[in-house]
Amino acid sequence: MSFNRTQAFELFTSLLIVLIGSCFAIFGYSSWMLAIVGGALFVLSFSRALRSSKRRTDRRSNTGEAQHAN
Amino acid sequence: MQIDIVVVFFLLGFIATFLKSDIDFPEGLYKGLVLFLLLAIGLKGGSALEQYFSASLIIQVVAVLAFGFILPLIAFPMLRYFGQLDRINAANIAAHYGSVSVATYAVAVAFLESKGVDYEAYFPLFVAILEAPAIAVGILLAKQRNSSVNLKGLLHESLLNQGVLLLFGGVLIGWLAGPQQMASIAPLFKDLFHGALGLFLLAMGQIAARQSKHLIEYGTFIATFGILMPLIGGLLGGLLAWSFGLSEGGTLLLATLGASCSYIAVPAAMSVALPQANQGVAITASLGVTFPFNVLVGIPLYYSLIHKLLFS
Numbered sequence: 524m525s526f527n528r529t530q531a532f533e534l535f536t537s538l539l540i541v542l543i544g545s546c547f548a549i550f551g552y553s554s555w556m557l558a559i560v561g562g563a564l565f566v567l568s569f570s571r572a573l574r575s576s577k578r579r580t581d582r583r584s585n586t587g588e589a590q591h592a593n
Numbered sequence: 594m595q596i597d598i599v600v601v602f603f604l605l606g607f608i609a610t611f612l613k614s615d616i617d618f619p620e621g622l623y624k625g626l627v628l629f630l631l632l633a634i635g636l637k638g639g640s641a642l643e644q645y646f647s648a649s650l651i652i653q654v655v656a657v658l659a660f661g662f663i664l665p666l667i668a669f670p671m672l673r674y675f676g677q678l679d680r681i682n683a684a685n686i687a688a689h690y691g692s693v694s695v696a697t698y699a700v701a702v703a704f705l706e707s708k709g710v711d712y713e714a715y716f717p718l719f720v721a722i723l724e725a726p727a728i729a730v731g732i733l734l735a736k737q738r739n740s741s742v743n744l745k746g747l748l749h750e751s752l753l754n755q756g757v758l759l760l761f762g763g764v765l766i767g768w769l770a771g772p773q774q775m776a777s778i779a780p781l782f783k784d785l786f787h788g789a790l791g792l793f794l795l796a797m798g799q800i801a802a803r804q805s806k807h808l809i810e811y812g813t814f815i816a817t818f819g820i821l822m823p824l825i826g827g828l829l830g831g832l833l834a835w836s837f838g839l840s841e842g843g844t845l846l847l848a849t850l851g852a853s854c855s856y857i858a859v860p861a862a863m864s865v866a867l868p869q870a871n872q873g874v875a876i877t878a879s880l881g882v883t884f885p886f887n888v889l890v891g892i893p894l895y896y897s898l899i900h901k902l903l904f905s
Binding site: 528529532533536537540543547551552553554556557560561564567568571 | 675676677812813814816820821824889890893894898901
């Protein structure tokens with residue numbers, strides 16, 4: 524599975540937000556909401572990245588099959 | 594965790610629209626409330642300006658102006674490289690995030706007042722100053738290397754838009770009138786401020802819910818950027834306020850200004866200056882992501898960090 528740079532940015536940033544939110548929350552700051560927002564972003568970004576990766580793989584295999592048939 | 598009363602109005606508007614309720618908020622009332630809030634904030638700052646006027650304030654004004662130029666320059670490369678947006682749309686969104694939101698500022702003020710935390714009363718001056726630079730930077734970033742810039746139009750859009758004009762106008766009137774004369778208009782512009790803000794946030798909740806539905810259309814990058822950029826702006830604003838030696842409340846306000854993004858002045862100016870830009874993406878990011886984030890998560894978070902890291 525490979526990501527383009529937009530997807531990599533989304534995944535890295537959302538993980539960073541989760542990490543920052545959780546770390547601050549552990550040390551007693553009101554940042555659980557930030558960690559939750561980051562988590563939601565990560566789930567959204569990851570599912571979109573997964574879908575687009577699957578589409579790419581399907582397209583590649585379809586093209587391969589078409590070439591093989593020709 | 595106690596939630597601020599004005600934020601509850603925002604939640605009400607957001608949830609009602611999300612559940613497809615038919616609350617019909619009149620467009621004219623919304624526009625009237627924008628005018629009221631801009632003037633009320635400006636007047637409040639202006640009346641307090643005299644007692645704070647000093648050389649250090651002028652230095653702060655220059656630094657805040659520079660801050661307004663820097664923010665879109667941070668946002669632009671992120672939008673271009675990671676978001677893979679074209680130059681015009683990246684510049685348009687960068688201008689939104691370089692400018693400020695008066696409503697977010699008003700929510701931060703209400704938050705501080707509910708906690709009984711003092712802040713520097715001249716802050717509306719900073720709000721007015723931060724409205725304009727990002728528009729100019731955004732227009733310059735959107736221009737191709739060889740294309741010319743209409744300097745007259747650029748200055749007009751940057752300096753004479755509704756937000757800047759009413760805020761500066763309010764500051765000037767408040768400054769000239771002084772606290773004694775201001776007392777005569779206080780029942781309208783001071784006493785009704787929180788009620789009007791609550792009503793305004795009800796409408797904002799509806800708009801934010803409508804805009805957040807477009808997020809699926811524009812992808813998760815806009816949502817990620819809309820959360821990351823306020824964190825960067827808030828951090829820089831907080832550090833700038835700390836370097837000025839501002840109070841706890843003042844530090845929160847400058848952090849909030851750095852974290853906020855425009856959705857009134859900049860879209861109006863940019864739609865004239867860059868008609869080919871897609872205003873929908875920028876509005877969705879600012880109203881559908883960043884504004885709710887700042888109101889519900891950001892302001893309490895910035896305050897918690899500022900209070901515990903810098904002032905305890």
